[in-house]
Amino acid sequence: MSGRAKRRAFTRRAFLKGIGLGSVGATVLAAPPSKGTRPAAPAGTGRTLGPGAVAITLKVNGVARTLRVEPRVTLLDALRDRLDLTGSKKICDRGECGGCAVLVDGSPVLACMMLAVDARHRAITTVEGLSTGGRLHPVQAAFIEADALQCGFCTPGFVVAAKALLDEVKTPTAEQVREALGGHLCRCGTYPRIVEAVRSAAGRKG
Amino acid sequence: MRRFAFIEPPDLAAATEALARGAGKAAILAGGLDLLGEMKDRIIEPAAVVNLKTVRGLDAIRFEPDGSLRIGALATLASVAAHPRLGREYPAVAQAAQSVGSVEIRNVGTVGGNLCQRPRCWYYRSPLHKCLKKGGDVCFTTVGQSRYHAILGGGPSYIVHPSDLAPALIACDARITVVGPDGTKDLPLEQFYVLPSVRLDHETILKPGEIVTEVSLPASASADGGTRSRFLKFREKDSFDFALVSVAVALRLQGNSCSAARVVLGGVAPTPWRSKEAESAIVDRSIGPRSAAKAAAAALADASPMSHNEYKIPLARTLITRALLETADQGTGLAPS
Secondary structure, three states: OOHHHHHOOOOHHHHHHHHHHHHHHHHHHHOOOOOOOOOOOOOOOOEEEOOOOEEEEEEEOOEEEEEEEOOOOEHHHHHHHHOOOOOOOOOOOOOOOOOOEEEEOOEEEEHHHOEHHHHOOOEEEOHHHOOEOOEOOHHHHHHHHOOOOOOOOOHHHHHHHHHHHHHHOOOOOHHHHHHHOOOOOOOOOOHHHHHHHHHHHOOOOO | OOOOEEEEOOOHHHHHHHHHHOOOOEEEEOOOHHHHHHHHOOOOOOOEEEEHHHOOOOOOEEEOOOOOEEEEOOOEHHHHHHOHHHHHHOHHHHHHHHHOOOHHHHHHOEHHHHHHOOOOOHHHHOOOOOOHHHOOOOOHHHOOOOOOOOOOOOOOOOOOOOOOHHHHHHHOOOEEEEEEOOEEEEEEHHHHEOOOOOOOOOOEOOOOOOEEEEEEEOHHHOOOOOEEEEEEEEOOOOOOOOOOEEEEEEEEEEOOEEEEEEEEEEOOOOOOEEOHHHHHHHOOOEOOHHHHHHHHHHHHOOOOOOOOOOOHHHHHHHHHHHHHHHHOOOOOOOOOO
């Protein structure tokens, strides 16, 4: 952690997490005693995880992270609530808005509609993993230059999907950008500038 | 979402066994898009989820030496849409796959999942409505909003089948393979779907423990085999949406004369809706604006709209006309502006 980050002793997120602690404790106390989290699967039927929490390893932004989750936890909730990677946003939670997009093995997917246990053994990239050494990814820089956001809540999903597009198509047409980002909603309506930003990022070196 | 055990079977036998042991309380996970949506809304609450992705080889797309095509149930929609030879030989299937959802959805969604997805009806999806399909005693569309519902084949439930791939595959004469406790079944995809008057709790013949493993397409339905196919979809939101109406056509043409036709509609009925009326109206005729419009009218002759979905009739007619004309290179059927 950088010195600057350390000095930020009070953040909005830390505050929200702090006031949530009481209810987390209550939930834990109310939960029935666990009867062992891994029921043994009969021979030949394969592996069974859960229903209780199981230890899994997720490879996120190049780093292997081990965490305990119940199988019902989505990749999005695991990233946001367990690994503190809150760039991917939980908006519709039904695969209809694109706010939670992350890259899995380089392809954009919706983290809200994938189970965390289902993302083991895959390479996950979130928006936090796009910048290198404090330097913004060209798509991120282009979003700022083109003023391609207003409230910014949908932006991480757009940026991640745009990065995947540019990895595949070096200089996409406006139509290709619209098609690739078609699953993302921006309620501020910044679409024209988003298309402009993605096209201006094309060909730039990261 | 309720808690569940996550089972990773090494092979199909283990998967069917895990499903059978779950006795109706075990669900199959492929891409998971439809399943997780249902679980989040507590439409279903399985005690176990069986992940088919640990079974090897279910995602293959391969052409046989005789020119027929096999698509594994776990092939993603993106891989179907991007397969060059598939796109050349069975364009309707590639176009249908490309029309599903968004990039993110196609990267994860599978062929089997698209074919087996549950209805999008807002009453079915609503945790607050115990509709006919969920064991209640009323189809709320008959008293409520029916704007996205059936105009053909409805009753007692008026859902429409949401799959885009199914009409295209049925137009291309696809068969489906199902593996279960009783062994392997192979049947025309058209017969895989059943109307609510036959079965209310599910849209297919699938029984607990049965798994869709593959669809196969005959060489005769391919471009190389002399068939031209095309898929058109009309949606309310153009960027990504389910079909208001879709149509898939597959035609064998000699010059402009049609010797065989398959016309299948999506978004209009509780199952993919094959219109033999449209097919017999066009076979042995040359395809032009008048014959295409006649075939389209025949397809909708028996339509009975509900309170809010009469618009689907002209929409379906127009799409059928366009699909027939475009497939036969006879323009789009649109009046010049």
